[in-house]
Structure formats: structure tokens, C-alpha cells
Amino acid sequence: MIEFHDVHKWFGKLHVLAGVNLRVEPGQVVVVCGPSGSGKSTLIRTVNQLERIDQGRLVVDGQDLASPGLDLNRLRAEVGFVFQQFNLYPHLTALENITLAPIKVRRAPKVQARQEALDLLERVGLADKAGRYPAQLSGGQQQRVAIARALAMRPKIMLFDEPTSALDPEMIGEVLAVMGDLASSGMTMMVVTHEMGFARHLSHRVVFIDQGQILEDAPPEEFFANPRHPRTQQFLRQVLSPLH
Amino acid sequence: MEPGLDFAVVWDNLTYFLIGRFPHGPLGGLALTLYLASVSCLLSFVGGLALGLLSVCKNAAICWATLVLVNLLRGVPLLMVVFWTYFLLPALLGQTVAEAHTVIIALTLFTSAYMCGIVRAGIEGVPRGQREAALSTGLGRWQVMAFVVLPQGLRNMVPSLVNQFVSLIKDTSLAFIVGVSELTHVATQVNNRTMVFPTEIFLFVALVYFVVCWLFTSLSRRLERRLDRGKSLG
Ligand SMILES: Nc1ncnc2c1ncn2[C@@H]1O[C@H](COP(=O)(O)OP(=O)(O)OP(=O)(O)O)[C@@H](O)[C@H]1O
Ligand SMILES: [Mg+2]
Numbered sequence: 001m002i003e004f005h006d007v008h009k010w011f012g013k014l015h016v017l018a019g020v021n022l023r024v025e026p027g028q029v030v031v032v033c034g035p036s037g038s039g040k041s042t043l044i045r046t047v048n049q050l051e052r053i054d055q056g057r058l059v060v061d062g063q064d065l066a067s068p069g070l071d072l073n074r075l076r077a078e079v080g081f082v083f084q085q086f087n088l089y090p091h092l093t094a095l096e097n098i099t100l101a102p103i104k105v106r107r108a109p110k111v112q113a114r115q116e117a118l119d120l121l122e123r124v125g126l127a128d129k130a131g132r133y134p135a136q137l138s139g140g141q142q143q144r145v146a147i148a149r150a151l152a153m154r155p156k157i158m159l160f161d162e163p164t165s166a167l168d169p170e171m172i173g174e175v176l177a178v179m180g181d182l183a184s185s186g187m188t189m190m191v192v193t194h195e196m197g198f199a200r201h202l203s204h205r206v207v208f209i210d211q212g213q214i215l216e217d218a219p220p221e222e223f224f225a226n227p228r229h230p231r232t233q234q235f236l237r238q239v240l241s242p243l244h
Numbered sequence: 245m246e247p248g249l250d251f252a253v254v255w256d257n258l259t260y261f262l263i264g265r266f267p268h269g270p271l272g273g274l275a276l277t278l279y280l281a282s283v284s285c286l287l288s289f290v291g292g293l294a295l296g297l298l299s300v301c302k303n304a305a306i307c308w309a310t311l312v313l314v315n316l317l318r319g320v321p322l323l324m325v326v327f328w329t330y331f332l333l334p335a336l337l338g339q340t341v342a343e344a345h346t347v348i349i350a351l352t353l354f355t356s357a358y359m360c361g362i363v364r365a366g367i368e369g370v371p372r373g374q375r376e377a378a379l380s381t382g383l384g385r386w387q388v389m390a391f392v393v394l395p396q397g398l399r400n401m402v403p404s405l406v407n408q409f410v411s412l413i414k415d416t417s418l419a420f421i422v423g424v425s426e427l428t429h430v431a432t433q434v435n436n437r438t439m440v441f442p443t444e445i446f447l448f449v450a451l452v453y454f455v456v457c458w459l460f461t462s463l464s465r466r467l468e469r470r471l472d473r474g475k476s477l478g
Contacts, residue, residue: 050376077382087377091395100391101381146377153381 001026001157001188002047007056009042009212016042017053018212026156029189031199031220034209035235040192043209044159047190048079061156077105080150084162086142088134094121094145095130098152106153113152120148124178140171144178151182158182160191194239200224208232253441254448257434261448264425272425274452280344280416280426281456284351285409291352292359297389299364310360317357322415326350330422347419355412362404366397399471406464410457417453427452 002024009017016039024030032040045051047060049072058065061078088097098117102108108116121127124144134142143163150158160179164172176198183189183202193199199206199220206223208216208231215229227233254261264272271279298310317325329350333341370393378388420429431449435442 048380050380073382073384076380079380081377081380083373083377085373087371087373089374089377089392089396091399100378101383104387104391105382105384149377149381 001028001061002190003057003059004043005057005059007046007053007058009039009046009051009054016212017046020056020209020212020214022207022214022217024188024190026188027186028205029183029187029191029203031203031206032190032192032209033194033196033199033206033235033239038210039212040209041161042212044081044161044190044192047157047159048076048081050081073105077101077153078156080147080153080155080158082143082146082150082158082160082163084165086134086139086146086166088142088146088149090134093131093133094126094137094148097134097145098149101149102152117148117152120151121145123151123181124148125174138171139167140174143167143171143175147175147178147182157188157190160189160193162192162194164193164195196224196239208235210235249444249447250441251444251448253434253438253444260434261427261430261452264430270425273430274427274456276344276425277413277416277427278456280348280351280419280424281409281413284348284355284416285412287348287352288355288359288412289405291356292363295356295360296363296367299360300367302385314357314360317353322350322354323418323421325354326418326422329353343422343424344419347416347422347424351412351415354415355408358408359405362401362408363397366401366404367393369400370396402464402468402471406461410460413457413460414453 002022004020004022007017007020008015020043022030032043034040042051046053046058049065053065060075063070063075065075088094089100092100095114095117098120099108099110099113102113102116103110118127118130121130124147126141126144126148129137129141129145134145137145147163163179164175167175172195176195179189179191179198180202191198191203201220203220206216206218206220207214208223208227208229210231216223216227216232218227223232224236227236261273263275264270266272266275295310295314298306299314301307326347329346330343333346333349367389374392374396375388378392379385383391416426417428419426420432423429425433427449431445435445438445
């Protein structure tokens with residue numbers, strides 16, 4: 001579904017992605033973790049081309065992203081993205097946040113878009129919040145609306161960039177629950193997160209990235225039980241017991 | 245002349261101040277001032293928006309050309325722009341143009357140039373994440389601008405826009421220089437005719453400008469409050 005072949009990217013002199021090779025199969029949930037500044041966000045942002053790659057090959061849903069005939073908007077419509085800061089549109093209600101793209105991009109009839117949006121809100125547990133503006137919702141609720149907004153385009157792939165990092169602890173669970181449902185429904189997902197519980201129980205693979213390179217790529221049992229790379233071991237020690 | 249102010253001159257000429265010779269002659273006075281202001285306001289809103297959008301567009305040449313034009317217009321006194329359009333426009337078009345219209349065009353050009361900066365700042369003030377979120381759902385660049393960035397940017401621009409339009413209302417008084425019989429022009433005529441009441445006349449005129457600007461400002465405050473209603477907890 002997503003294939004990175006020796007992908008490189010530079011920000012000026014900074015080598016953010018230094019030869020990434022990675023395959024995500026359809027229906028797979030891959031968690032990406034690593035220290036701050038290691039290139040996690042950049043990695044998943046390349047998948048829907050919020051960042052361009054400088055070298056290598058990136059294939060998403062069978063399309064080579066370097067091919068000249070690529071319809072960027074169409075690709076992005078098929079790849080949902082959930083941001084750390086939610087990025088809901090503050091001037092639109094929860095419902096309007098969700099229906100905007102289906103109406104404008106997919107040209108869905110308004111009534112149908114509205115019904116689908118209500119169904120999605122129901123699915124993320126916010127059926128009663130359709131008419132609220134983002135500022136009237138808690139962080140956890142905003143993030144669930146943001147997930148619904150991404151799902152409204154019926155994407156084949158969902159990308160999450162630290163979706164719970166900006167949330168108060170008591171709200172993390174509700175967002176992870178929605179993501180868990182999505183994972184069990186067979187969605188292909190790449191999730192940047194430090195929620196090791198999610199990685200352990202809901203992912204198929206965990207990838208550790210440091211300085212733009214993938215150092216570890218293993219099923220969660222193996223990743224947590226016997227990480228091979230010393231930097232992964234060190235990282236896991238820090239994340240799992242931050243006080244030591 | 246007795247000491248103290250005698251506002252009888254204002255009351256005696258009130259309709260002249262308000263509407264000029266209308267309906268027996270052309271519209272003038274305050275009514276013409278309001279006409280000049282509102283038409284220029286609408287046109288420069290459109291013009292400013294267009295210039296603002298051009299100045300943030302991806303094509304470097306267009307962006308550069310826009311900024312050159314804008315800086316040229318901002319670098320000269322408004323009076324010069326009024327003169328230019330007054331003398332140049334008929335020459336360019338090869339036909340006479342009503343003075344009031346040359347003034348409207350001058351005010352529109354000048355105000356659009358200032359609005360360009362306001363619009364640009366408003367657009368750039370919208371957080372980057374908003375654009376990215378919209379792009380990530382498959383919206384095209386212009387759709388992102390029209391449905392996500394501009395609505396938020398415009399809301400942030402309202403106070404600066406109001407300032408600009410208040411200046412515009414006051415700047416219509418420059419039309420007097422090319423003989424357009426708006427409020428200031430009418431006032432100088434009455435003053436020339438009566439000779440002895442300049443203080444009363446120009447106090448009155450100043451008060452009228454003040455009231456118009458104040459009304460406009462408070463109307464836009466209400467608009468702002470309406471725009472914000474329901475969108476915050478407070
Ligand atoms: N647009 C940019 N221009 C220049 N440098 C950038 C840009 N975006 C990211 N960087 C730099 O690239 C490096 C990798 O950034 P990235 O956001 O991918 O890291 P990350 O692993 O997501 O980190 P974090 O955990 O802090 O989110 C960082 O050093 C960052 O400062
Ligand atoms: Mg990041």
C-alpha cells in the first residue's frame with residue numbers, strides 16, 4: 001500500500017530522511033516512534049506530499065509519487081491525515097468541518113454528505129456535538145472530529161502524527177479507542193505515537209527511526225521483548241520508564 | 245460682528261449641505277460624500293482582495309508586479325493620484341469622464357493598494373496547519389483559499405479594514421480639489437457666499453464627518469460581534 005524505496009530528504013543541510021526503506025501492506029497498522037527531531041513527522045508527511053522527497057521512490061496505493069501525471073488532490077483525498085494540533089477549521093461547526101471536503105472535492109450532494117457526517121460523528125461518539133464550533137469542544141472531542149473529517153473522504157490510508165500528544169491525559173483514551181476501532185476495521189494506518197500501549201496491542205509492526213534512518217522494524221512482541229539496536233533499547237527504557 | 249457662534253448659517257443651508265442642489269440639480273453635499281465613499285469602499289474591497297491574492301500567489305512575476313504597483317501607489321500623496329486620474333483618464337479614454345468618477349477611481353486605486361497589505365497579512369496570519377489540513381482532505385489550492393484561509397483571514401482583517409475605510413470616508417473630501425460638489429466643497433461655497441461664518445460652517449462639517457465615521461465604526465463593531473457569536477465559549 002505504501003512503499004518507501006531508499007527515500008532521502010534534506011531541509012537545507014539537515015538530512016531528515018536518510019535512506020528510508022519501508023513497506024506498509026494493505027490493512028496493516030504501523031507505529032512509528034523515535035526521539036524528537038528524528039524525522040517521524042517528515043516521514044509520514046511525505047506520504048500525502050505535505051513534504052516532497054528529494055531522492056528515492058515513494059509508491060502510494062500503486063501510484064509512483066514522482067510520476068508526471070499524478071493528481072495530487074486526488075491522492076490526498078485517498079490519504080487521511082490527523083494532526084497533533086487537530087487543525088479543525090475554527091469558523092465551521094463540527095459537521096461543516098466534516099462535510100466541506102466531500103461536498104467540494106467529491107461533489108457529494110449536501111444531504112448525503114450531511115448524513116454521512118452525522119454517521120461518522122456517531123462512530124466517534126460525538127453525535128450530539130454536530131452543531132458545535134471547535135472552540136466549544138474539548139481537545140479530545142476536537143481530535144475525534146478531526147478523525148471523522150479525515151474519514152469523510154473514505155480514505156484508503158490514514159496517517160496520524162502524534163494524535164494524542166496535545167491532549168490532557170484523561171482524553172487520550174477516547175481518541176485511542178477511536179483509532180483502535182479503525183485499526184480493527186482493517187484500515188491501513190501509519191501512526192506516529194509514543195503511546196506504547198497502542199503500539200503493543202493494536203499495531204502489526206513498530207518502526208523505530210533515529211536521525212532519519214529506520215533502525216528497527218519488527219512486530220510489537222519482538223520490538224518490545226528484544227529490540228536489537230542499542231538506540232532502540234535506550235529509547236524504550238526512556239519511554240517506558242521515563243524517571244530512570 | 246457679535247461675539248459667540250451663530251449656527252443659523254448651518255440651518256439656513258442645511259439641505260444644501262446634505263444633498264446639494266438635488267433634485268433641481270446634481271446630487272451634492274453629504275449625500276455625494278456618502279456615494280463617493282460607499283462606491284469606492286466596495287470597489288476597493290474587491291480591488292484590495294484581488295491585489296492581496298495576487299501578492300501571495302505562487303507565480304513570482306505576478307507577485308512582483310503586484311507589489312511594484314502597490315508600492316508605487318502607496319509612495320505618492322493621494323492628492324497626486326486624484327490629479328492623475330482627473331487629467332489622465334479623459335486623455336487615455338479619449339472622452340470626458342465625470343469628475344466624481346475620476347475621484348472614485350483615484351480613491352479605489354489608492355485604498356486598494358493599502359488594502360493589499362492588509363489582505364496579505366490577514367492571509368499569512370492564518371496558521372499553516374489550517375492550509376495543511378485542508379490540502380490533506382484533497383481540496384485544491386483555490387478551494388483552500390476560498391473556504392478555509394480567506395474566511396478566517398477576513399475575520400482577522402476586519403479591524404484594519406474598518407480603519408482603512410474610515411480614512412477613505414475622510415479622504416473623499418479631496419474631491420473638492422477637482423470641483424466635485426461633495427460636503428467639503430459645498431461648505432467652501434457656502435463660506436465664500438456668506439463670508440463671516442467660517443468657524444460655524446467648518447465646525448459643523450467636521451462634526452458631520454465625525455458622526456459618519458463613528459456610525460460606520462460602531463456598525464462594524466456589531467458586525468464583528470455577530471461574526472464571533474457562538475464560536476467561542478465566552
Ligand atoms: N519545514 C522545515 N524546515 C526546516 N527544518 C525542518 C522543517 N520541518 C522539520 N524540520 C527539522 O527536521 C527535523 C525532523 O523534523 P520532524 O518534524 O520530522 O521530527 P519529528 O521526529 O516529528 O520530531 P517531533 O517528535 O519533535 O515531532 C527536525 O530537526 C526539524 O527541526
Ligand atoms: Mg513530529
